[in-house]
Amino acid sequence: MSFDERGGAPVRRPSTEGRRSASLFQFVSGYGYSAAGRDLPEVSRGRTTVTTILLGLVLPVLILAVWWVAAESGAIPDYLLPSPPQVVAAGVELAQAGLLATYILISVQRVLLGFAIGAAIGLVLGALVGLSPLASKLLAPLLGAIRAVPSLAWVPLLTIYLGIYEEPKITLIAIGAAFPVFTTVAGALRHVDPHLVEAGQAFGLGRLALLSTVQLPAVVPSIVSGLRLALAQAWLFLVAAELIASSMGLGFLLIDSQNNGRIDRLFLAIILLGVLGKTTDALVGLGERALLQRWG
Amino acid sequence: MSSSSSSVTVATPALPVSLRGVGRTFPAVRGGEERIVLRDIQLEIAPGEIVALLGPSGCGKSTLLRQISGLDRPTAGTLTIDRTAVAPADQRSAVAFQEPRLLPWRTVARNVELGLPRGLDRRQGAERVAELLELVQLSHAAGLKPREISGGMAQRVSLARALARGPGVLLLDEPFGALDALTRLTMQDLLVDIHRAEPATIVLVTHDVDEALALADRIVLLGTRHDRPGATISMILDVPGARPRDRASVVLTRLRAKLLDALGVPSHHGA
Numbered sequence: 001m002s003f004d005e006r007g008g009a010p011v012r013r014p015s016t017e018g019r020r021s022a023s024l025f026q027f028v029s030g031y032g033y034s035a036a037g038r039d040l041p042e043v044s045r046g047r048t049t050v051t052t053i054l055l056g057l058v059l060p061v062l063i064l065a066v067w068w069v070a071a072e073s074g075a076i077p078d079y080l081l082p083s084p085p086q087v088v089a090a091g092v093e094l095a096q097a098g099l100l101a102t103y104i105l106i107s108v109q110r111v112l113l114g115f116a117i118g119a120a121i122g123l124v125l126g127a128l129v130g131l132s133p134l135a136s137k138l139l140a141p142l143l144g145a146i147r148a149v150p151s152l153a154w155v156p157l158l159t160i161y162l163g164i165y166e167e168p169k170i171t172l173i174a175i176g177a178a179f180p181v182f183t184t185v186a187g188a189l190r191h192v193d194p195h196l197v198e199a200g201q202a203f204g205l206g207r208l209a210l211l212s213t214v215q216l217p218a219v220v221p222s223i224v225s226g227l228r229l230a231l232a233q234a235w236l237f238l239v240a241a242e243l244i245a246s247s248m249g250l251g252f253l254l255i256d257s258q259n260n261g262r263i264d265r266l267f268l269a270i271i272l273l274g275v276l277g278k279t280t281d282a283l284v285g286l287g288e289r290a291l292l293q294r295w296g
Numbered sequence: 297m298s299s300s301s302s303s304v305t306v307a308t309p310a311l312p313v314s315l316r317g318v319g320r321t322f323p324a325v326r327g328g329e330e331r332i333v334l335r336d337i338q339l340e341i342a343p344g345e346i347v348a349l350l351g352p353s354g355c356g357k358s359t360l361l362r363q364i365s366g367l368d369r370p371t372a373g374t375l376t377i378d379r380t381a382v383a384p385a386d387q388r389s390a391v392a393f394q395e396p397r398l399l400p401w402r403t404v405a406r407n408v409e410l411g412l413p414r415g416l417d418r419r420q421g422a423e424r425v426a427e428l429l430e431l432v433q434l435s436h437a438a439g440l441k442p443r444e445i446s447g448g449m450a451q452r453v454s455l456a457r458a459l460a461r462g463p464g465v466l467l468l469d470e471p472f473g474a475l476d477a478l479t480r481l482t483m484q485d486l487l488v489d490i491h492r493a494e495p496a497t498i499v500l501v502t503h504d505v506d507e508a509l510a511l512a513d514r515i516v517l518l519g520t521r522h523d524r525p526g527a528t529i530s531m532i533l534d535v536p537g538a539r540p541r542d543r544a545s546v547v548l549t550r551l552r553a554k555l556l557d558a559l560g561v562p563s564h565h566g567a
């Protein structure tokens with residue numbers, strides 16, 4: 001039952017091969033990736049975590065010391081550089097007036113609300129653009145243009161449309177938070193390993209099942225890093241948002257202190273923004289690690 | 297290896313496969329030329345038959361398998377399973393790809409689960425998965441993630457996943473390629489056992505002439521003639537003898553020499 005017997009393409013093998021093995025092409029063919037050899041994410045042990053934290057504190061402490069010395073020595077007048085105790089005193093003063101907690105809470109609330117709304121919108125748009133070439137062609141240019149608008153440029157418009165209370169502020173923060181999620185999710189979905197998608201199809205997964213079984217889990221790490229970026233962005237947009245006729249919040253504290261020449265409060269506001277932003281980021285980072293253990 | 301008679305029966309009967317004048321040409325991309333990979337493939341596979349596809353690297357073995365699985369469509373000819381046309385991602389067949397293609401975030405057991413037929417209840421599904429893992433000797437690895445297992449283990453998971461639904465047509469693309477020699481022999485015996493317990497029509501791509509001789513009813517050689525682009529069937533060999541076969545038998549030795557010769561490799565056999 002043989003057809004053209006001479007059809008086999010000539011294949012050379014190393015001349016040392018005896019007839020012992022008839023495995024001809026083993027050395028030619030790539031057997032795909034095995035998962036072996038990819039490192040497990042490093043599980044941080046107690047000691048390394050402590051060392052990392054201590055190392056991270058070195059520069060802040062150093063800067064604090066230099067600042068302190070510079071301010072106390074009188075080399076720089078305190079209307080330009082308040083000393084650390086003066087900043088602390090400003091904080092205590094605000095706290096006693098019942099304002100500090102209010103400012104912090106209202107700002108945190110705005111950031112979290114805007115972040116949640118923006119992230120949800122970013123997720124939906126990202127999924128659309130990442131999965132559907134048509135949606136991508138329709139939406140991507142528009143979204144790219146909207147994204148290019150600087151945050152402050154929205155302020156006047158939002159004030160006219162949405163008034164001066166919480167709505168415009170939260171909207172602005174949501175705009176800021178949506179884009180990192182949108183970009184990372186859309187990009188990641190577009191680049192899900194086509195081999196895995198095909199394997200899913202081969203085993204009978206329909207569009208939706210494919211999405212929930214293969215595509216979404218594959219982009220969990222990207223979603224998480226998108227969320228992290230979005231949260232950082234939400235803090236960035238907070239200050240712009242609180243330029244909108246606010247009477248509370250850390251952004252308001254900045255403007256108000258500038259108007260009143262309270263440089264100690266300016267310092268306080270900046271330090272609080274930095275510390276709060278870093279803290280929320282660290283919390284998300286913890287969640288991220290847990291998620292990556294499961295999905296990574 | 298003990299017999300693999302299963303307690304959860306999901307197997308569908310083996311189905312015939314027919315390829316008539318199948319060809320696959322990839323269209324030109326940006327100024328390049330179109331690529332004629334396969335042409336004029338004519339093959340009738342009987343239900344329950346094991347066919348080994350042999351041929352040099354890059355000749356189109358995986359491409360041919362993709363045509364049968366319905367993951368790709370031929371540009372010429374027709375393909376049928378059980379006398380009806382192959383559908384896109386046809387569910388009557390199951391594939392073990394050349395690369396394991398496991399979902400990295402799922403455990404080994406959950407990866408095998410992906411291959412189960414729809415409509416199996418939870419308990420039956422779990423039982424079937426446990427059984428399959430036992431079969432490919434991976435019970436101990438059920439809870440591990442793909443990144444925690446070796447390449448050979450991943451291939452066995454992929455094999456178990458393909459077996460999970462007891463498909464009518466089983467398409468195996470170098471399923472034992474990444475296994476060490478010993479495990480490979482064990483797995484080959486295992487496949488013989490599985491085939492006896494749940495007869496499926498099997499198309500097996502392999503580089504290994506001995507593997508083809510041990511497992512196949514027929515060996516199909518793909519090759520390209522120097523004067524024409526596109527690989528087609530250059531030889532079909534019937535392999536006699538019931539499985540498991542004596543790998544050292546005279547008949548097989550003669551067939552091996554013939555195959556190696558056809559593949560362009562001197563066999564150094566008895567001259």
Ligand SMILES: Nc1ncnc2c1ncn2[C@@H]1O[C@H](COP(=O)(O)OP(=O)(O)OP(=O)(O)O)[C@@H](O)[C@H]1O
Nearest residue numbers: 029322331333352353354355356357358359360394
């Ligand atoms: N999507 C594609 N587009 C263009 N060319 C392709 C495509 N898929 C495969 N080919 C070409 O088809 C040929 C056969 O590929 P295939 O993967 O089927 O080879 P193979 O016989 O399985 O090789 P190996 O033994 O190394 O796995 C190759 O030359 C490859 O470049």
Ligand SMILES: [Mg+2]
Nearest residue numbers: 357358359394
């Ligand atoms: Mg191949």
